[in-house]
Amino acid sequence: MxxxxxxxxxxxxxxxxxxxxxxxxxxxxxxxxxxxxxxxxxxxxxxxxxxxxxxxxxxxxxxxxxxxxxxxxxxxxxxxxxxxxxxxxxxxxxxxxxxxxxxxxxxxxxxxxxxxxxxxxxxxxxxxxxxxxxxxxxxxxxxxxxAHLLGRQDLLDGPRADAFTWRGVTYRSATRLSVDREAQLLRRVRVWTTDDGTPPVEQHSAWRLxxxxxxxxxxxxxxxxxxxxxxxxxxxxxxxxxxxxxxxxxxxxxxxxxxxxxxxxx
Structure with a gap:
């Protein structure tokens, strides 16, 4: 992305x-x-x-x-x-x-x-x-x-957790998707945390449906x-x-x- x-x-x-x-x-x-x-x-x-x-x-x-x-x-x-x-x-x-x-x-x-x-x-x-x-x-x-999201409520249930490690630091994310019907957008909120003491980071993005x-x-x-x-x-x-x-x-x-x-x- x-x-x-x-x-x-x-x-x-x-x-x-x-x-x-x-x-x-x-x-x-x-x-x-x-x-x-x-x-x-x-x-x-x-x-x-x-x-x-x-x-x-x-x-x-x-x-x-x-x-x-x-x-x-x-x-x-x-x-x-x-x-x-x-x-x-x-x-x-x-x-x-x-x-x-x-x-x-x-x-x-x-x-x-x-x-x-x-x-x-x-x-x-x-x-x-x-x-x-x-x-x-x-x-x-x-x-x-x-069209993939039509009838796919399971994709919007969450949040979905993920993690990866790079240069000795583990990055974890919790991602939640939602549909903005009026704007015709798939919105994403993702919260990042790490194991090195960095404060959590919350990010917002969206894609056109x-x-x-x-x-x-x-x-x-x-x-x-x-x-x-x-x-x-x-x-x-x-x-x-x-x-x-x-x-x-x-x-x-x-x-x-x-x-x-x-x-x-x-």
């Missing part, structure tokens, strides 16, 4: 983020590269919401010319040192203008798109993608599926044609992909995998 909420323990400390969410196989980056290759995308890629830069660097190693963009200076600084290759820029996914750059694809992984909490913010993101993409360019994204048909509507309004839209576990969880292709829908449907092409207008 690339949570841009101010004062976030993990995103303010990118090395701690990577320790909490290890990704040695670069699963999301591998999936994104497979879809780019499958649909014949050119080499110029913008990774919007790049976080620590792991997926951007993976795409770079696959031979692409990558620009990674994020709002967090801490994440960008970490990426420039530890995941070299891409160019890293500060940009807000709610609306960005990278000048004359024309990309063959915009990649937006790990639910980054869902930090567009309002319709205006989502419109701003898609309009910015349209401006940044060359004609026929791709938008490749994976995110939580809002975006539904598949709603997503299709927004994409069409901004000139995109949906090439793929699948529900199923994400590339960082249970594998449901064979040679990069979906092997069927799941009853869970906790993720949306999207590939859309910007229409070429005469």
């Amino acid at each position: 690339r949570d841009h909420t101010a004062g976030n323990l993990l995103t303010d400390h990118p090395a701690l983020y990577e320790a909490r969410f290890p990704d040695p196989d670069r699963l999301a980056g591998h999936w994104a590269e497979n879809r780019l290759h499958h649909h014949g995308a050119g080499p110029r890629v913008l990774d919007m919401g790049c976080g620590t830069g792991r997926d951007a660097a993976h795409l770079h190693r696959a031979g692409r010319t990558v620009t990674g963009a994020d709002l967090s200076e801490a994440m960008l600084g970490h990426a420039r040192v530890h995941h070299r290759g891409p160019v890293y820029l500060r940009a807000d996914l709610h609306g960005f203008d990278l000048g004359r750059a024309a990309f063959d694809a915009v990649v937006c992984l790990d639910s980054s798109l869902l930090y567009c909490h309002t319709n205006d913010q989502l419109d701003g993101f898609l309009a910015s993608c349209r401006h940044a993409l060359a004609p026929g360019g791709l938008l490749v994204a994976e995110m939580r599926n809002g 975006l539904f598949p048909q709603e997503l299709r509507h927004f994409l069409a309004a901004h000139g995109f044609e949906v090439l793929e839209l699948h529900d199923g576990p994400g590339p960082r969880t249970e594998p449901r992909w064979r040679d990069g292709d979906p092997v069927g829908r799941t009853a869970d449907g906790d993720r949306l995998h999207l590939v859309a092409r910007l229409r070429i207008t005469p």
